[in-house]
Amino acid sequence: MKGVAITGMGIISSIGNSVVENYISLIENKIGISSIQNIPTVHADVIKVGEIKKTNEELVAELQLSENNNFSRTAMIGTLAARQAVENAGITSINEFRTGLISATSVGGMDMTEKHYYDYFEKPELVKYITCHDGGDVAEKIAEELGLKGMVTTISTACSSAANSIMLGARLIKTGKLDRVIVGGADALAKFTINGFKTLMILSDDYNKPFDNTRKGLNLGEAAAFLILESDEIVAKQNKKVLARVSGYGNANDAFHQTASSENGDGAYLAMKKAFEVSGLKPSQIDYINVHGTATPNNDLSEGRALRRIYKDEKVPDFSSTKPFTGHTLAAAAAIEAVYSVLAIQNNVVYPNLNFEVPMEEFDLKPQTSLKNKTIEHVLSNSFGFGGNCSTLIFSKS
């Protein structure tokens, strides 16, 4: 059990524009949930979101894109995070080894499509945005910006997307198909997701409260994060610093409903079980669980029951959801939470599950509510997507 080496990370979210900024926010209770500014929506007064307070124009300037670019917001924040990760890993020659990019998204270029949809026939200058609609365009854009010529692919499995991209990357390294892979995801806020989740009646009008008995739903967020995974050969050859390792992963099908999780968390249970099998770890060896914890009535009940099933009569380790800080960043969620998991290992901390007050009546699970310092060897991180796509990752100290 050694796992695949993580040698770099990059992130942009509503709680910071870099890994350091995100970490400071997490340990100083600086939340990123606020009123929406960048998207005009009729729901502006009733929803709160984890928004990156940069306009598209500011992002274009920061990335130094040409005026005739057709970057979606998702591609812009994705590029920012991926560049940071590459730099953090000390990569100066991107095509030196067999390097790939696996990027997750659910929104893709939908933000531009919904903005310009009715104008395409009248305004030819906007037509350039049609080709950025495709989910795969985000990864292609990032690869182009990085000058990457290797394998580029996109995973879109709703809220477990980035977990699956990390998992696929780890498997490609393990089987020797790639030497190095940039894995993660990006999702910008869009009316598409705001209205969709509103229709499903799972948006909270308040700050989200994971695992609380009175939780009312989620706050949407936007973010991008990427990690660099490298083979042990490259790590040894270049004497690379290993931040942590991907030691376990599992993906399972809940087989229950298009947009809801099963009552007993079958998929969640199976995903965790598989991740333990891959890692060779016992559940009791986990020091911190970064739960999916979206604060919807359905997710937290289902996930909690799955945790109870995994731990049986044992005590469930310290756990928390970081979504009160960032909101639910959908396809990017597992990537930003992977960064947070690595930071938990590096700094030996458990982040607080903010806004928690009343334990759920269905079981005796209470998240960690304040910052806790303790030795962290192994972190388990859950991400469950619509369609019953459930994924678990385990990160371990190198």
Place this chain on the structure above:
Amino acid sequence: MISNKTNIQSYIKIENNEIVLNGTSVFKTEPTDFADFAKQAYRNFEMQYPKFFKMDALSKLAFLGSELLLSPIVSAEKENNIALVLANKSSSLDTDVKYQESISDKENYFPSPAVFVYTLPNICLGEISIRHQLKSENSFFIFDAFNGEFLSNYSNILLNTNKADLVLCGWTEFFNDNYKAFLCIISAAENENYKNENINTLYHK
């Protein structure tokens, strides 16, 4: 080494208002549209699964085929490690177009979440998984034309690497009321009945 032999256990074809199971016609109607044909088939086989009626056409097509192949072999008592590998040409375009029509007019704008969830082709795999409680591997592929070789290879890899005990694989194509489904069950064990057949020969039969 991956075995190249594809061991077909059973197969089904749905096209032109007819269902042919293992080479025998088991249901046929007068020429009618798919919605009516599907409803009649559902009733004929007394399927007892009301969720069927909310499915889109592609899911109904895949469901009808898989139902007749899987019902005799799926057990409620044990885990059924049956992988699903389907493919088609038109993806979910039939439902995509219907959904697009519901939002194309700014003044007459009625997006339905119940339709929206079917604007992906792999939803039909979800419907089959939910029906039979399959927590196994599944994947949906889009090809320009039927690709028996790909389906055989992919299924054999799943079987040879112990990712699945059985594979339900095939072609489920639906667009503008033109449809064709060809599904088969593949296992590691040889079946005398189809010893000299493969996915391509049965598809074109």
